[in-house]
Amino acid sequence: MSGLPEGTFTALRTQLQDAATAFADGPGALEGILRGIVDDVERAVAEPLEIFPVCHHSPASALAMARRLREKQPKVIYLELCEDMAPLLTELRNCRLPVAVQAFASEIDGFPADWAPLSVVAPVTEASAEYQAIAYALDTPGVELVLVDRSSDHVFQWETPTPEEAGPDAPPADEETALHGDAVGVEIGDLRPRFAELEEHLLRHGRVRHWSEWWHQYVELPLGDSDHDTYRQVMLLIGSLFRRLAPGDPRRVRIDEDRERYMWTRMREHLAATGTDPADCLYVCGAFHAASRVEEFGVHGSDTFTITPPTATKWRHGLIPSSHAAIEAQFGLAAGSVSIAATEWAKNLRRTGVRPYRLEGQAGTKKSTKPRKALPTPASVPQARPADRLTGFLQRPPALDPLDEAELLGWSVDIVRAARRNGYLASTADAIAVYETSILLAGMRDRVRPTPYDFQDAAVTCIEKDTVPGRRDVRRLVEIMMGGDRVGQVGYDALPPLARDVHDRLAPLALRLQQRGVQRALLDIASRPELERCSDVLWMLRRLLPQGAARPIMGDRRLGERPIQESWDLALGTHQRALIELGYEGVTIEQVLEQRLRRTAYAPQATAAQVLEAVEDAIRYLRSRRLADELGTRALEVLASERTVDGAPEVLRRIRGLLAYYRTSEPLLPSWIESFVKTGYAHYCTLLPTAFTDEDATVRQVAAMLGFLFSMEGLALSLGCDRTQLELALAQSHPREPSRTALLWAAQTHLGTLSRAALRTRCDDLLANPLVVPAYPRYLSGFVHALEPVPGLADFVVEAVSNAFARLPDPVLLPWLPTLITTLRAGGSELAPLLIREAGRVFPARLPELDAWIPPWHLTQEPPAVHPERSPGAAAGVALLATHPATCDALADLLGCDGTWETTETAAPGAALLARHPRTATELEALLAVT
Template sequence: MTVAVEPDERVRIFGIRHHGPGSARALRKALEDFKPEVILIEGPPEADPIVALAADPGMVPPVALLAYVSAEGEHGDRRAAFWPFAEFSPEWQAIRHALAAGVPVRFCDLPAAHQLAEPPDDHSGGVPGADPGPAGPETPGREDAEALEQVRLDPLGTLAEAAGYDDAERWWDDVVEHRGDGPAPFEAIAEAMTTLREHAPPMPEGHALREERREAYMRKTLRRALKDGFERVAVVCGAWHVPAIAAGLGSARDQGAVTATGDDRTLRGLPKTRVALTWVPWTHGRLAGRSGYGAGVRSPGWYHHLFSEPDRPIERWLTEAARVLRDEDLPVSSAHVIEAVRLADALAALRGRPLAGLDEVTEATLAVLCEGAELPAQLIQRRMVVGERLGAVPDSTPMVPLQHDLRAEQRRLRLRPSALEKEHDLDLRKPTDLDRSRLLHRLRLLEVPWGEPAESGRGKGTFRETWTLLWRPVFDVELIEASAWGTTVRGAASAKARSAAAGAEALTDLTSLAERCLLADLDDALPDVMRTLADRAAADTAVAHLMAALPALVRTLRYGDVRGTSTGPLRTVVDGLVVRVCVGLPPAASGIDDDAARTLLDRVDEVHDALALLDDAEHLARWRDTLAGLIDRPGLHGLIEGRLTRLLLDAGRLERVADRMARAVSVGESPARAAAWIEGFLAGGGLVLVHDDALLRLVDGWIAGLSPEWFTDVLPLLRRTFAEFEAPERRSIGERVRHLGSGDRAGRAPEDPGDDDWAGLDAARVGPAGQTIMEILGWSPSSP
């Protein structure tokens, strides 16, 4: 596209790189010189009423404009888009300059009402200089489009290649970010973008139409500002759009000019939906990604440092890196910092760079401060180069009631959102910690997983929970979606729980939901969940479903009391399930194949552990009686029989277990069934073989007596069984086996064949194998 229009002295178009500190610094100086009467900024016009909040002291970048569909769409989806700003974003500096100078700010991009009316699509490449427009919070890139519109998506890459650079980031840093107080780069950028657009390949039809609409609306907003009588208008936009916006300044006679009539025709008939906008906190980690609005930057922490510390940035950066390493008890001295600065400067000089960039600083950090160790260098990368910084928005920011309620709860419970993972160990005997636990569980019900519970949290006692908290910007979108359920976190979680109970299909889903309701203290929703659960349990005849549902209910009973919640209705359901499981287990265990036996084995273990946790004498006795009556049933699968034998042995309900094992591994049984029996018996751990010589001798003798063919067949099963043991158990079993062999040799009966057993063996061939076996068993020449 060739643009040949007469310049309008009333307008200055500043083509910037999104999230570029050099662009931000140059733009701020250019605005101070130009003194515009109005500033037009690429962004959704619906944000004009809330742009003044950027001047509030409580607004701390990184933050983002969030646009979302305020009414349910035809398919029940809630689309959203972000426009993030960091301290070093040129757009943010333009907003702050305008508010400080009392100059009106208008956003000039295509309204979000039009952009969110269509299915979300990624129009970004996440590359510097390209302007993608808004995208959903997790919108993936389209590789097929990237290849076709490479010049458009990565204009800086083309310019860098023309300048002899193989890295667009490095070229941009050298010519803009590290340039200091030189002449403004905006005229050169505009000229370069005009040339690039002339040679850019055609975009896919959908992308091209969207770009035309966006640029048409930008031109329309500019014309409106001029019509309103402003004599000095500043336009801040992605560098790619500069030629297209300039094309709207000429008359119809100018070559390449675009008229208002043409733009109106382009914008006619656009789909539209109702949207709302607000400010939300953002993070540097999200800026480093390729999703969302604006080009992703690899090093937001580094760019923030360049913008906020223009004086001696390399020395200050390496000094801060040394402090980070010292905080981790790593020895770093001032001499290390001095040498690192010298190395970074030397690398920059050798490479012809005006200032050491991130590559040189990273190499100096690795070589000097970290002394070549990769792990400390990764710490610097995470803490400083990306720099997980979480922004903040003031209380006056427009929010849905659910967001306001959550903020109030966060203040009351002293749970501050953070972009860094933080572990919280909660003592449920303390009221504040108990309320924290309930809040986190309610948010998880609302699918806002701010906290992730540790699986081992309850292992410390029933009154302890461990949570890992990490706030993500997308949670604000999820809170807005969850606001359809209620205006408070508790009320919304209760409403969603009742809805989930009505729509649950599996019995296990209902038992899990009941557990979560108790953990979240949703006593107003629990009766509805329990009624549905009781009705479903009464109608479900599959014992496997009942067994799968029981453990969650027992956990709820066990740990609900610690929270002071009522579990009466839940106890009634548990009592009925235990009886039905005990009645239905024997038929369910008959005539099953290997896969079904393995599934049933897991269910038996889960129910056994759950009843032990419940510690109800009547239920335990009924369960053990069921197992005792089932163990001698003909045709019982070996896996199940072995497991029941072990459970009853541990409960003290079975004698002469050695005889049972002897029959299971006898010659009359197939090796496959014997192996399954052994696997089931040892599924609870191998400690029994450490303390019972008779059982160990039986297992050892059975394995030793297998034929080569059968040994090969059952070896994978045995290996899987013994691999599940803890390392100390395996070591102890090996020691016991070694002593068993020693005792056999010392106590050999007179009538034993003795050395005749070895007649006919080739000692030369046996020797290496025997040596290997002795090493595996830990024997040495001095062993007895």
């Protein structure tokens, strides 16, 4: 095929010119487009290196490729795929299709940091021409497969890495359609008009709903039985038409042309290096790129394109599971179109008898047991010059396939059976209605034989009606019946080292971890200590993988605790892609977790609470004192640089947990945690006056600051901090908001600058002031939050709430009662147990006791009168204290009684004291008697 006879496409060119003149009322732009299409086809067909145009996941392209490979038996196959993905293709035999070849980079160099992570995927299905070419090249001795498209690095050098825009036919994203994540798809053989008006015109005149149905009806079916030359010329014609009618987006045009220059440059380099005859080669690319007009096109094109060097980004490569739904979502295809294509592929193989290529040992495929016929050598195949096949193809009316009544009847019965299993009230009458409606819709669309899309519309119309009783609608049931959303799987041997290590370490669980779905794992660690290592792996997977991959049902991993029994729901097979991508970050999950913890701690926007969480994870999952100390030092640096109190509640919670852990597990506290407490004490004292008046700071955050200062005060003072700093910070705090005012009063009560009696008086004054009563719930909110730093105020908070309910009349109480409840629920849910416990202690336990119950805060204690005569208990107490004068002096000093010992004629100060408090003397005597 080194050339074409002169005037091969003259008849077609004349026909299109006449059509342009008739439709455009004279030659002009339309004539130039139509004549240019013929020129593109003629140029591509005349190229010495045979170009094989394909469409992405097209059964017609796969069938034509299988036929051509057996006929031509090329020695070199050039494939439009990222050249850096070549080493992975041999691993396809260890997978069950569909899978995707992936290039992944988590640490980037040469691109903006917010682009990370970078990911490029190229999905592969059995019903694709690319897979046929790969299987032929890998399993045929002496055949070389060369990937010639731009590398993954160049994909991001040339394009902005935004997620692919879903087409109008794209299904909604869900768990299955997200198998590729946010990866940029390499559209091998993508063939879709980029001119919106053209696509709308084709859909309207083709009487179809979406592009996938148009392609199936007007391209897939006609080309299913066509010869090689007709297939090539039709695909080139479509590619040239879509290319010439594409909008003139300079950026998109530049990328398309640069890809073509890149591929032809690589092919000429390979031909020059190996000396291969172009007649023994086959170039597999999308029809859009086959009809190229760049100067570098062809074996004899110019060598004017310079390939830029890659960046310093380190790319990792692997295989990830894919699915029909993921492919449809990535490339904007209609839901179910890839499944229908797979069904059409199987039907074409049965109908034509073509034997496809499959990789030796390919999982999920069936090998043919028929003996292979001897194939003619390439030399014995007559190399006829291609003739003009387009003229006849375009003039020939579309072939009307006869109605296959048995097939349509089987579809109708199967969909009714599936609908009844999913809760629909379907019957035999519905099967008949679906059958007749399918024929009716096909006739309305100028088709004799209903397509799967006609049948799907008929089933929805006749069965679904207006309700969906189950979780699947009829459209989804038809997709499942036509083949379903087949999900691929990467075999064990094709997994990265990290994924294989995970499977090996979880082997004692005796589960089929590569199987999709949820499996229950029971770990009795007390009787089988070796399962503790499996528990460690599972907890790390829960930390690293998406939610649902490893979910604990029973058991917890807390600081300082050892597991006894655990129960897990595992779905590692469903989340295989996420597990594989972990393998791109390290060799073991411990290494990946350590890298992620460091990345979190040293991030520019990291907070002290986030770094403390990383410290906890380092202890809980890795049990690494070295890493915990390193991250703890980093937490100290971050805390010292913070100027807000947004993370104060989380900092308080985590530092309390770490202190409790280190105090119970180690003899000495780490140096970083002592420095953290010392720095935090000074830091929060400095921010406290501003936080009390800052509108952006919440009451919960201010309470957490006070909680840090009060709970860490003993340790901070022992490390050299000065309590005067805290007292000055509270003295400089002047809040105006009621809840913060109540919080300040609680803090002053804790420090002793405000007595309980004074605090009770202030609350009584608030309830007595009608102007302040509407704001009283906000004061209560402040008191509730004060339980964080001052838990001893729980009895006073119960008293304040009870007084409000007792003293306020219903017209005043009921309007702000909902506000009180919502305030307590929103701002003090974790403190509610303290109030409930205190209320249970104060209030009577039985309803009959409530009538005679008197609140403790209403009881007044009057000082008893001092009688000169002493009771027997007082006399015994006096004798006891006289026997131990030192104890009496110490007790007198403790109670604030001044005086000296008197002679026997006068009473001693201790005796006078006990005379005034005989009950205390009696209790003291009883205590000393016991001890």
